[in-house]
Amino acid sequence: MNMQHSQRLFERALAVIPGGVNSPVRAFGAVGGQPPFIAQADGARLRDVDGNDYIDYVCSWGAVILGHAAPVVVQAVRAAATRGLSYGAPTAAEVELAETLCRLVPGLERVRLVNSGTEATMSAIRLARAATGRKVLVKFAGCYHGHADSLLVNAGSGALTFGVPSSPGVPSELAALTLTAPYNDLRAVEVLFADRGAEIAAVIVEPVAGNMGCVLPRPGFLEGLRQLCTAHGAVLIFDEVMTGFRVALGGAQARFGVTADLVTLGKVIGGGLPVGAYGGRADLMEQMAPAGPVYQAGTLSGNPLATAAGLATLSQVQQPGFYEQLEQTAATLTAGLQAAADAAGVPFCTVHVGGMFGLFLRPTPPRDLVEAQQADVAAFGRLFGALLAQGVYLAPSAFEAGFVTAAHDTAVIAATIQGARDAFAAR
Numbered sequence: 101m102n103m104q105h106s107q108r109l110f111e112r113a114l115a116v117i118p119g120g121v122n123s124p125v126r127a128f129g130a131v132g133g134q135p136p137f138i139a140q141a142d143g144a145r146l147r148d149v150d151g152n153d154y155i156d157y158v159c160s161w162g163a164v165i166l167g168h169a170a171p172v173v174v175q176a177v178r179a180a181a182t183r184g185l186s187y188g189a190p191t192a193a194e195v196e197l198a199e200t201l202c203r204l205v206p207g208l209e210r211v212r213l214v215n216s217g218t219e220a221t222m223s224a225i226r227l228a229r230a231a232t233g234r235k236v237l238v239k240f241a242g243c244y245h246g247h248a249d250s251l252l253v254n255a256g257s258g259a260l261t262f263g264v265p266s267s268p269g270v271p272s273e274l275a276a277l278t279l280t281a282p283y284n285d286l287r288a289v290e291v292l293f294a295d296r297g298a299e300i301a302a303v304i305v306e307p308v309a310g311n312m313g314c315v316l317p318r319p320g321f322l323e324g325l326r327q328l329c330t331a332h333g334a335v336l337i338f339d340e341v342m343t344g345f346r347v348a349l350g351g352a353q354a355r356f357g358v359t360a361d362l363v364t365l366g367k368v369i370g371g372g373l374p375v376g377a378y379g380g381r382a383d384l385m386e387q388m389a390p391a392g393p394v395y396q397a398g399t400l401s402g403n404p405l406a407t408a409a410g411l412a413t414l415s416q417v418q419q420p421g422f423y424e425q426l427e428q429t430a431a432t433l434t435a436g437l438q439a440a441a442d443a444a445g446v447p448f449c450t451v452h453v454g455g456m457f458g459l460f461l462r463p464t465p466p467r468d469l470v471e472a473q474q475a476d477v478a479a480f481g482r483l484f485g486a487l488l489a490q491g492v493y494l495a496p497s498a499f500e501a502g503f504v505t506a507a508h509d510t511a512v513i514a515a516t517i518q519g520a521r522d523a524f525a526a527r
């Protein structure tokens with residue numbers, strides 16, 4: 101595979117950008133080799149600067165759900181751009197996007213648009229601390245909620261991938277206010293509440309964990325967190341930056357029937373442009389400036405291009421059968437990958453929910469970070485490289501989820517499965 105232009109670009113990038121990338125996991129540090137630099141994308145496929153084509157299962161880390169360069173989204177962004185790129189003043193599109201989110205996301209009585217998932221979770225935590233007058237936050241080992249200081253404690257995703265789940269630069273005084281428990285371990289959370297319940301402002305959880313691979317909530321886990329937070333006056337925050345509009349139209353709240361006090365969103369709601377959001381109970385959200393005293397702001401929050409892309413995307417996902425088809429695509433893909441691994445005698449398992457999935461080089465799906473880390477990470481790196489050579493582009497880390505879009509049709513899935521058969525055979 102000719103990669104000379106990517107290699108040259110990576111050399112240039114390394115001279116001016118730390119690690120040559122603007123987000124660590126993109127650097128392929130966990131899987132070896134150098135990243136292809138992408139020139140364009142269409143539907144389910146990426147094309148790099150050397151003309152190599154790949155079937156994409158990163159999909160901008162879940163932000164792309166219709167397929168790359170979906171005409172309805174491109175046209176909406178183009179039209180918005182001709183009217184100016186950003187005003188820093190209220191627009192109708194922000195109201196329409198907020199109304200759409202409040203209509204489709206359970207429990208969303210008020211919502212604030214921001215520019216990233218990190219901003220969303222950072223703001224939700226500030227609000228929870230202000231509303232309760234408490235300081236302590238509970239999160240789960242292996243869950244990733246963006247790179248705000250309080251959340252870079254036992255974090256997943258790239259932090260886990262590169263072995264810095266608790267980042268330098270986060271003051272120990274602040275990190276001490278973040279307690280962690282194993283994902284799916286309700287008993288551990290009960291103990292934290294028994295010991296420090298009067299101090300706990302919020303519990304933040306990925307209702308499907310997508311940053312240590314893809315780990316499903318065990319029956320009763322989310323319901324138990326709901327009960328504990330209600331009993332102790334703590335704010336339950338569902339971080340649905342990844343699961344929102346990915347696992348169901350109403351996200352994980354709708355899929356699992358548990359309503360949080362605050363929900364964070366991102367990725368899909370921006371259709372590939374920078375949008376995050378946080379929202380939930382009106383009595384909480386009305387404490388945010390300028391309605392209330394808790395401050396949060398953003399120059400480009402709700403900007404016309406991002407809201408245009410988000411509205412165009414959400415108009416399509418509401419089509420009848422959209423999520424049924426997406427789930428069927430993920431099911432067909434993961435079943436085919438499992439069959440390819442079984443045929444090669446490779447210890448391997450898959451998980452899928454809605455339009456996201458996980459792959460693990462271990463025989464059974466993990467229930468928490470410890471079990472996820474028992475997967476054969478080196479074998480994943482080899483499989484990643486073999487699949488890339490077959491033109492299949494997975495997330496370059498054993499601790500990430502994969503994503504499908506409406507553009508991943510039967511031919512794309514069949515080609516992927518064939519590539520996997522060849523990759524497993526070539527290992």
Ligand code: KE4
Nearest residue numbers: 123161216217218244245246257339341342
């Ligand atoms: P951003 O700040 O990256 O928009 O969102 C942070 C975030 C918050 N919550 C969840 C559940 C998330 O998955 C994320 C970001 N996801 C990663 C992928 N695992 C982004 C990819 C990257 O960091 O490059």
